[in-house]
Amino acid sequence: MFDQLTQKLQRVFKNLRGEGRLTAEHVEEALKEIRMALLEADVNFKVVKQFVESVKTKALGQDVLESLTPGQQVIKVVRDELLEMLGGQSAALCFPPKRPNVFLIVGLQGSGKTTSTGKLARWLNRNGHRAYLLSIDIYRPAAREQLAILGKDLGVPVYPGVGSEDPLKLCQAALREAENSGCDVLLIDTAGRLHIDEQLMQELRQVKQAMTPAEILFVADAMTGQDAVKSAQEFHTQLGLTGIILTKMDGDARGGAALSIKSVTGQPVKFFGVGEKADALEPFYPDRLVSRILGMGDVLSLIEKAQEAINQEQAVELEQKLREDTFTLEDFRDQLRQMRKLGPLEQILGMLPQVGPFKDLNKVKVDEKELLHIEAIINSMTPKERAHHQIINGSRRKRIARGSGTSVQKVNQLLKQYVQARKMMKQMSGGMMARLGRMKF
């Protein structure tokens, strides 16, 4: 996501790290780089100016100059400042007691409103709500069909509203229908519109007045450039937004628009869209995002996932096995399975900080099929073979290859990797696995 910005800031701070003490010039130099990086990341230039100014005042304070690790101090100031800009804590959706709650989904054309509406409906249903869908996009050809199809695929009711071309009437009818069918959230997908289109903005104001929505969510494309401030500002002034959904975050856009929009509207980013499938919607955590920007990686998410997947006893047991040199092929297979529980490998690698040994690791293309093959090969071995790999001779290899649907070369390769892994793990064991298991956050 924010990889390139991360790399740039890292370069700045690498230079800073080389210095014993931080001078005003160093701060200037770092800020210049930060300014460029933020501009390249599409943060609006006015927002950048503000940001750099406030970092400067804070960084030039005495504690920085007297500090022993100035680089860390600057990172901390930048980090705190970014965090403050993004809203500090994650923001939840608002569900007032009067049901059904109305959520209005608004935004420019092509930002991903309809897709996000579908994803949000799925997310709500997974989190104890019952969503009802309505499209009042009476302008774009087949827009309502699109939502109807999404609703059908998700098993979420969609108001048909065939024949009616009046957004207000559609809204009121759908609200009644949602109430009658026992749904507690009515999601209204609106037509994409330019913020300067007075007539269409008026229409939204009327819908807002008639429906008193609990949430007005502004859908913004992560690839948006400098104009993000203008459109977001205008939507906010006219409607009073309550949150932002940032879409298309699965690309390589640096997403600086998030900072811009947050800073002009003051409203929190509530969700990320990370793909075209219905489940590709994630709640937004500012601290994790900032950590990513600053090159600390999304370690929190990773640890959470690891704690879900690895249990403590298994980790201790594994460590003992490593120490006693009884790490068998069977254990190797268990390890692979555990790793797969964490999720797709590419996603995991993306969460690691982009420093030291992990640098460029996210560029590695991992073939998930390869892991399946390895598991198949180990499954085709006898228990005795798994415990004592030395006994696997030529004819056993042939049998294993046939059984797993692979080739003898693949079997050889796996055995070689296993021996290497054993050697490596023994060297670095020293309690590391157990420590990972014990980590609490």
Place this chain on the structure above:
Amino acid sequence: MKLFGKSEKQEGFFSKLKAAVASTKNNLVAKIEDVVKGEKVIDAELLDDLEAILIGADIGTQTTSEILGKIRSQVSRKQVNDPEQLRTLIKGELRQIIEAANEAGTTSSSIAGTRVLMVVGVNGVGKTTTIGKLANLHTQQGEKVLVCAADTFRAAAIEQLEVWGQRAGVAVIRQKTGADPSAVLFDAMSAAKSRGIDVLIVDTAGRLHTKSNLMAELEKMKRIAAREIPGAPHDVLLIIDATTGQNGLNQAREFTRTAGVTGIVLTKLDGTAKGGIVVPIARELKIPIRYVGVGEKLDDLVEFSAEQYIESLFESE
């Protein structure tokens, strides 16, 4: 009291004197520097303003600093001191970048037989809408147009294209949602050949340029096209949304690499976004800008004019 007052007055006088000397000194130094650099009236503030215009239009830091760097050296040589002149110089630089790209492009309109025009881009930039407008444009030029609905992925994409087909009075070749886009393309190409079509416009699903499997699908479509009609696709138009920021350059790079983009359509220029990302794209990839989209109506697609576009960048400062 009196003494205190007196001393205050004295201090006031001294500090004023000090300030006066300092300001003269600063002025003098500044003036000398200005003469040396040739920046008489053109002060840092003006250059900052101009930078803000360029950056604010999404032209990007690299291209902006390059343009301003050139201007600075011109300024020092020619002793330019009129802000208006400076603006003209910047416009000239922008024009040079855009026109160099436009000249590098080739036009396929002279090709006999069916011309195949593929429309590509990331999600939500306005591909389908642009195709409706393009179909209309070519029809009005007296050409026989056929549209191919190869976005078989997004829900209701085909229905959306069909509505545009009706508006433009053009037939649409389609299959079901979920069908292989290459298969739809094959159908459309056979139909185009047998119906004596002049222009076949191919809609494709929006895809992020980072998804290698989806980009490979585009490559496959290109291969199919070339197999059925030699030289096809004759044009590959990349749609860029005017609100797009610096990521647009990555989009253009990747789509050019896999799909061989021959032209750009800049959409949604009727908003407040300036679409300046086409400047670094033109500069680096030498891809001509063909059309701009300025609304949601059938005829809201106009041929790109470098002059008008550059003027629009400097509007409403």
